[in-house]
Amino acid sequence: MPSEKEKTPPSHISINGEDVEGHDTPKSARSSSGWDGKLRIEKKLELVNPEALSDPEYSDEENVMPGETIDADEDLLDDYPLDSTEIDLVHARISSLPSLNLQRFTSVARLCLRQNSITTIESLSSLAATLTELDLYDNLIAHIRGLEDLLNLTSLDLSFNKIKHIRHLSPLVNLTDLYFVQNKISVIEGLDGLTKLRNLELAANRIREIQNLEGLTGLEELWLGKNKITEIKGIDSLSNLKILSIQSNRIRSITGLSQLPQLEELYISHNALTSLSGLENSKALRVLDISNNQIEKLEGIGHLEELEELWASYNGFADFAEVERELGGKKALTTVYFEGCPLQLKAPALYRNKVRLALPQVVQIDATFVRVS
Structure with missing residues (x-):
């Protein structure tokens, strides 16, 4: 049972908060001029690339900053002999190509990295002398770069990525098979000089004209x-x-x-x-x-x-x-x-x-x- 003291209400309570007996009174958040304590400063922002607002396919590719490389917790290629001709890492949660240390392999002809989380094509130049088939199907790649040295490539699969523009492929004159299924490509471009190409797949994109x-x-x-x-x-x-x-x-x-x-x-x-x-x-x-x-x-x-x-x-x-x-x-x-x-x-x-x-x-x-x- 509560004591009589506990039952007794406070002798004085102010409903406007100006004076509450036995409690600290909070100061009003408003000043005499009505300022409510929120800092309001007029901000003037200036876009360095205003064309991005009018072009839904705009891509500021040249100004993309490289992200931080995080070392892998384990060596996914530890069991591969250094003279392996094929490397196959499907659905291996790879996000960084440099972390694979591919430069130690001397004979790789086929590299399959399907269904990973790769965002940037990099660190493949060390395989240029031998690599003929590169499979990056189902990753998170938005820009084609880092392939310029792979002059012996005959097959390149970049299907199921986030690519909007076909670029930087002209050095790959030995390509016979090129796959861009399920990307965001709206214009067929950047294929000049690929005279050996036999198979081109551009299904499930945003193409309106064959050109x-x-x-x-x-x-x-x-x-x-x-x-x-x-x-x-x-x-x-x-x-x-x-x-x-x-x-x-x-x-x-x-x-x-x-x-x-x-x-x-x-x-x-x-x-x-x-x-x-x-x-x-x-x-x-x-x-x-x-x-x-x-x-x-x-x-x-x-x-x-x-x-x-x-x-x-x-x-x-x-x-x-x-x-x-x-x-x-x-x-x-x-x-x-x-x-x-x-x-x-x-x-x-x-x-x-x-x-x-x-x-x-x-x-x-x-x-x-x-x-x-």
Whole structure:
């Protein structure tokens, strides 16, 4: 039970805080002029790079300051012989290349550092005499630098990083394979002089126009899927091109292929095509993927005698007679996909048999192989 003294309230309490018996009275935070104790100084800031405000792709690459190098807790390469030809450190939580002390290795031809936390390409010059393949897939790299001495590189993979601009690659004249999948690239540039390049992958970026590829006359494979491209153009000089992948873009018509006599595979699914016009000179096509478009007629592919695979799911094809007329005589044709088309949706129980009757040479209809009786 509390004592009588504990029950007795204070004899005097001021509700405005000016006088509280038995307590220190806090001083007001406001002065007579109303100042509330917060320091207010007018700040005038001046941007040294005002263009960064108007250019969403701006990159102040030349003024990036190097960060502090933190020594690794352990030597991840302790078990590798000094004459190793391959070093493979996948998902090893590497953030600093200097910490690997790569200069001690004398014969490395392939260096794979996938799925790490590397932000800066550095300390690789010591491998220049032997390194031919560099894989930095899935890191945190924003700027291409530190590669100028790697003149023997034939394969470079910088996919799944944060790169906005293709730069500083012109010395790497021996490159045959170059990968930039899933970055932030909006302009194809910086590839001048790479005449030995055979395979270029730029899928899943922010590219709106195919450009600056004129000098890549040896290119055989070009992968541009999942960008913002509206027109196939700028590839007339790529006379050796065999594979063009341009699915998941914004293309409404097939254009720009007339100068590509060697083209064997065309992947143009998930666009806005309404016809197959534009393939008149693509007589070497073996694989054609036109799935997920708005095409209703097969007219335009009857002359493709080398065709082996036709992927045409989720379009408007509805006439089995047209299927037989356009595709029936193609002896090399082994695979057709019409899933999701009216051909399949209107009579799913009869669909496969009707395709077999129209195209007896095929061995696969959609994902299922045809039983040979």
